[in-house]
Amino acid sequence: MSGYKPEILFLKQEDVIAAGLLDMKMILEATEKTFKMIAEGKVINPSKIQLAMPDEENMQSFCMSMPSYIGGDINVAGFKWASESRFNITQPGMPLGVDLTVLSDPLTVYPKAIMDATLITAMRTSAAAGVAAKYIASKNTKVACLVGAGVIGRTMVSAIMESVPSIEKILLCDLNMAKAEGIAKEYEGKYNVVPCGDTEAAAKQANLIVTMTTATKPFLKAEWVKPNATVIQMAPHEIEEEILLKADKKIIDNWSQLSHITGSIIHKTHVAGKLEEEMCTTLPQLAAGLKPGRESEDELCVCATLGVGAVDIAIAHQLYLNALEKGIGQKLMLWDNPLWV
Ligand SMILES: NC(=O)c1ccc[n+]([C@@H]2O[C@H](COP(=O)([O-])OP(=O)(O)OC[C@H]3O[C@@H](n4cnc5c(N)ncnc54)[C@H](O)[C@@H]3O)[C@@H](O)[C@H]2O)c1
Known part of the structure; x- marks a missing residue:
């Protein structure tokens, strides 16, 4: 033996x-x-x-x-x-x-x-967004809008606060206000989390928007997003395609997954001939210093993930x-x- x-x-x-x-x-x-x-x-x-x-x-x-x-x-x-x-x-x-x-x-x-x-999953999903935010969010970000106060939304608060220390206020949005209020209360005394029922108003104030909802169709409209904001989408398709397509930096976690899993924004824009792999930067490339993250205060940076x-x-x-x-x-x-x- x-x-x-x-x-x-x-x-x-x-x-x-x-x-x-x-x-x-x-x-x-x-x-x-x-x-x-x-x-x-x-x-x-x-x-x-x-x-x-x-x-x-x-x-x-x-x-x-x-x-x-x-x-x-x-x-x-x-x-x-x-x-x-x-x-x-x-x-x-x-x-x-x-x-x-x-x-x-x-x-x-x-x-x-x-x-x-x-x-x-909850911790690592939020951490992936945290790593993305570290490289592509403006260092002057004061207000962040997080949409989806569920399991991932809870851990997202700490991942974002650890990764972008300049943030003074998180507007936490959900269709169910009680869930946003519950998470805001959990973080009381540690982080300034304000529950919010109006995603449009919150997104318009924010320099960083992170979405992690169970929405079945895109809800974040292009006109709600500041031209130099950072948008990080964690579910397959929550943001209007226009936001991704006009982004100066398009960040993804893994091209082969995102481009073949149906329903994801990357898959949809790729099969429509509007997006190719060479137009994207991956989180591994950012972490290894092979490609730059945000390079100026004027850029619109958008990240989409499905998890690695x-x-x-x-x-x-x-x-x-x-x-x-x-x-x-x-x-x-x-x-x-x-x-x-
Ligand atoms: N990218 C990744 O690696 C990864 C990993 C795990 C989960 N996810 C995705 O993250 C999403 C959230 O997962 P979860 O476990 O937190 O789910 P959850 O059910 O715990 O929370 C989802 C929240 O979204 C809210 N919501 C739904 N539609 C909304 C809308 N239009 N506006 C505002 N709020 C809305 C719901 O009320 C709910 O509170 C899911 O789509 C899941 O598939 C992604």
């Missing part, structure tokens, strides 16, 4: 939190480092595969497989099984997104960890190491003795 044990560390959501998940500074650093490693060729990150249910046209829910291998000093393989259900948001206490991550040893391919990734699995895996791996060190989680064996080898 070899000395390799197929031992899996199972981490439920509470364990993942105890392992340090809610530390936004750490998540921002891990996210930016992963983007840099992608640009340096140390990451294999195939495009996500989406399983739409009951079918693409009438999608009510989806599960997506997001595999990645991260080399360098991290050296882990894994995938996130990322899922969302619109049924869930009609039920009390059920999140839209429900995610799971599996980490494997790249040498033996034995699984090392299985963990809840629901909140990792490598970031989930890098963060999950860090939390796994923290959990091992702190003795958190439950150990499971895949087998005692493999029957057939």
Whole structure:
């Protein structure tokens, strides 16, 4: 028998939190480092595969497989099984997104960890916007407008405040004012978050606009956006195409994903012949210093993302190491003795 044990560390959501998940500074650093490693060729990150249910046209829910291998000093393989259900948001206490991550040893391919990734998604999604904002938001941004006071909206407040320290006020908009009020209250005494029911009025005041809603069609109008603003869209298509097309800098996380996943603004503008890869800069290129972010106060900068699995895996791996060190989680064996080898 070899000395390799197929031992899996199972981490439920509470364990993942105890392992340090809610530390936004750490998540921002891990996210930016992963983007840099992608640009340096140390990451294999195939495009996500989406399983739409009951079918693409009438999608009510989806599960997506997001595999990645991260080399360098991290050296882990894994995938996130990322899922969302619109049924869930009609039920009390059920999140839209429900995610799971599996980490494997790249040498033996034995699984090392299985963990809840629901909140990792919230933290890393906001951190991706935070990294984008660090490079493309004006350093003089005083007012930010965040649209969508859900799970991602909550973590977005801290990601944006950490990344753009000049911000004095966040206008947090939602169709459901009670949700915006709830999050504003959670941040009371730490950040100046003002709940707002009028997205148009909030967007018109802001130099930075971040959208993370479940809207099913674009709602952010071009005439609401200042000519030198920064707009970051986290859901597939929330902003009018005109905003993207007239942007001086078009930032994306991953071209191959965004250009083939139907419904995304990048896919739509690409198939309409209005957008090509060469017109965009990626977050990995920004993090590695290969292309510039904002270069003047006059530019309109627009970013669109769908999420990169490598970031989930890098963060999950860090939390796994923290959990091992702190003795958190439950150990499971895949087998005692493999029957057939
Ligand atoms: N880019 C990524 O990596 C990534 C990762 C995860 C989730 N997402 C996307 O982020 C979005 C938000 O996810 P969540 O988990 O926070 O959802 P959620 O259900 O917790 O919150 C969404 C919020 O948007 C609000 N909303 C819907 N339409 C609106 C509108 N027109 N104006 C203002 N508010 C509106 C809802 O009232 C709700 O409070 C989803 O579209 C999800 O697919 C993106």
